Amino acid sequence: MHKEILTTKSLSIGYEGGGKNQKRLFSGLNLACRKGEIIGLIGRNGSGKSTLLKTLAGIIEPLDGNIFINDLSIKGFKRRELARQVSFVSTEVPVIPNLSVSELVSLGRYPHTDWTGRLSPEDIKQVNISIDQVDVGYLSGKPIAEISDGERQRAMIARALAQDTRIMILDEPTAFLDLPNKYEILRLLNHLAAKKGKAILFSTHDLGIAFHEADKIWLFLDENIITGAPEDLILNKKFFKLFDNSSLTFDLVKGEIRPERSFTGKLGVSGEGILKLWTVRALERIGIEAVDKDQELNLSIDDIDGELLWRLNDYKTELIFHSIYELCLHLKTIIN
Amino acid sequence: MNSKKTILIFILLIFLLVLLFLADLLTGPVHIPLKEFFHMLSGKDAVSDINRTILVAFRLPKAITALMAGAALSVSGLQMQTIFRNPLAGPYVLGISSGAGLGVALVVLGFGSVFSGHEISYLGNWVQIMAAWTGSALVLFIILLVSVKVKDIMTILILGILFGSAASAIISILQYFSQQTMLKAFVIWSMGNLGSLSVRQLYVLIPCILAGLLMSMIQVKQLNLFLLGETYAKSMGMNIRISRILVFISTSILAGSITAFCGPIGFIGIAVPHVVRLILNTANHRILIPGTILTGAIVLLGSDIISTIPGRDVILPVNSVTALMGIPVVIWLIVKNRRLSSLN
Structure with a gap:
């Protein structure tokens, strides 16, 4: 030493x-x-x-x-x-x-x-x-x-x-x-x-x-x-x-510092690994808590041959988004 | 910058200096033929007594004074720009010229009512010179006292400016209450004059200027470090207080002596260091100081030649000429660099 x-x-x-x-x-x-x-x-x-x-x-x-x-x-x-x-x-x-x-x-x-x-x-x-x-x-x-x-x-x-x-x-x-x-x-x-x-x-x-x-x-x-x-x-x-x-x-797990969030809504999210991780981050930013699926409103993320799709589903209708940005734009109009 | 180019520039500057020195000897209200002039230089006797007297007793002291004053004011300006890290600093930022002015004002205006104008001129301008010297020494003393106590260099700068303003205010009061003839004598002093020195006075001025310049050259290492600011200078083991005081003393000897003998001469001290940095393309004081000495002397000799208006028997106040020459340089520097703060 x-x-x-x-x-x-x-x-x-x-x-x-x-x-x-x-x-x-x-x-x-x-x-x-x-x-x-x-x-x-x-x-x-x-x-x-x-x-x-x-x-x-x-x-x-x-x-x-x-x-x-x-x-x-x-x-x-x-x-x-x-x-x-x-x-x-x-x-x-x-x-x-x-x-x-x-x-x-x-x-x-x-x-x-x-x-x-x-x-x-x-x-x-x-x-x-x-x-x-x-x-x-x-x-x-x-x-x-x-x-x-x-x-x-x-x-x-x-x-x-x-x-x-x-x-x-x-x-x-x-x-x-x-x-x-x-x-x-x-x-x-x-x-x-x-x-x-x-x-x-x-x-x-x-x-x-x-x-x-x-x-x-x-x-x-x-x-x-x-x-x-x-x-x-x-x-x-x-x-x-x-x-x-x-x-x-x-x-503690991710080793990152971030602002504390308060949530104004919930969304059931299903998806894979990284795709889900980054989608959840975007949702948290606009004040939506990501929880397990089977909520009033659900989101599923799919990767179809490299094309990324975000499907937003409320049991009656389904909306499809091609980017997180579009998705967030839409969600903001719902929660406000 | 490669050293070959630097040497070349120095040779050119020396050549220019010699040229302008000779030109300054040649110009004046009285025309001295070129042939006679060179005869005198080569030591031949074929020169009229009048012309010899004009050359030796008037023009030579004046040219030497211009050389000394140009070098001294420019080097003190360089030192002040470096130590205050401010491109608009000059030899007079510490209030030295105002101090000198106050000294002269007190003698010429204050005691003017006691002596007559004639008596003062009889005493020779020694009284005036001593008064100016005392005034600038007093300002220096106050500044040194402050710089022992105050750590922040910007505070010293501001105090210097305030002392200067206070001195100017007192001068204004004295001017307001003084007689017309005395007022004129003071105003003429404040316009600057390179030609009033006798050979005997040069024997006093020259050692002072050489001492000031020597002090400046000894401080090359410290001046270079001042460029980085005082925190860095201190972290590299420099004694800030002592170095700062030595630079102040050198500046005061240089600017104070010139102001005492010639009156305040503006803008040379601010403009010349910038020109030198530009032509020599360096920040190293080992090169900048000799360059500034040469360029300052060249510029003031040039100003003196212009002020005598070759071919006419009118002489302009040298202060106006240096201002009219210096201000465009400063304006050009500001416009060229856009950001003034990047000038130093």
Whole structure:
């Protein structure tokens, strides 16, 4: 088992400000992150994920308590020493005209270069390795203002990699990205943790992605932060606390989050596997509960040589629909 | 951008600078024949005493002042645009020119009733210069005090603008109660003038500007990191407060000294850095600062040549020329980029 690289002891976080302005978000935090581990921070908006990440990265001062890297308190670190241990990617992705991807990544060498900022051959090597690791080599000469959001996020991660730190902290690295890009970024982080032994902390609102890709979750609830493997948090039901006071439920079997429904009608549904599954989802959306057949109104779904048919039946007449959309249009006129 | 093209652009800029410097020496109300001019350059004595005096005592200091002022104002504008991450920031956003203006106004308008206009001009413009310097130093001091306490850079920007407005308000009051002759003296100062410096004053100005430019060049590494914003800069181990203060001091020395000696000269500081980014196509201050020094000097020398209106004996206020040249550049940049926020 890997050693704990980043730990906190009785850490209090929040915003400074004289007297009454001080806002304490959490106190007495004892958290730990191991080498090669990827940890996802999950919580509602304003729950303090960013504040914790910024505190761990040394950007915000802790209100109380201490942070240790390899059992050494970061209070004893000089700025540059800390910057060689911890890198940070914020939610802010700067768009600077005339700054190329390789120039951006080179900025990550700041804590390693002398006062002139000139890059040594070693620095240049590290920059190139970082660019290759996130697969943006083909973009290195391009201005960062002219590449896509996903590519820019990769470039920002490459910049953090160039900083050559053992701990990487990322605040919502998948925000504003499309689904394939979100997974790409997470796969990249996973690779960096597993293959390069980096300790990676990231916050996200994409629960599905965090649950698939993180070794451990730090779950931000009102009073404290609960940690564990994603599956542990589901099995011990802690995860559900995230949806208190909201209209969402977590489907334990399907592993998906969905809005709680209230139904205004019933429909007997018969059909096979996937066809039935997706039809039921559509019915639930328009407020119709799917139950077993032999109701006043019944629906049977058939696949006749690849042609899909939805037959709606009330013992007297039968209506045939060729798509779920048509079916729902009709059902909406009945229930209203 | 490949380095060959960059070197080529720099050679071109240096060539242009030398050309405009010589052209600036040649232009003025008095016509000096080209032949005589080159004789003087090559050290021959076949030059009339009057022309020699005009060249050495008037035009040479003026051309050197234009060169210094162009470089200084443009570099301080670049620094302010980088540190505030705002394309419309310039050398005067911190209220430096208003501070200088207040100093001058206090001397010229406030004490104008004590001294006569004649006495003030007798004291030489040193009094005026010291007043302007004190004014801008005072604003700098307040800004530094604020930036030690205040973390947010935008708060500092807004406070700078407010200090400037407060200074302008006091100037207005002084103007309202002052005599006509004093008012004119102040208005003339506020129009900017490159030609009022004596050789002795240049000995003071040049070291100040060189010191300011040196400070800026030492900060290249920090300025580059400021591009990403302060959160990133801090996460990479930069001491934000110290770097910010050093940049402010450098800007104040540059813009404050020029304003003290020449009066406020607008738009050079805002427009030139944008032009330089465009022609050099980089965000790296290691290249941008030398490029800005050269381009700033070129532009102000050019403005000075235009302001003397070759062939006529009228001289326009240089401030009007730089504004009329700078504003179209800024408008063009805005229209071209549509979104102003993407300019920096």
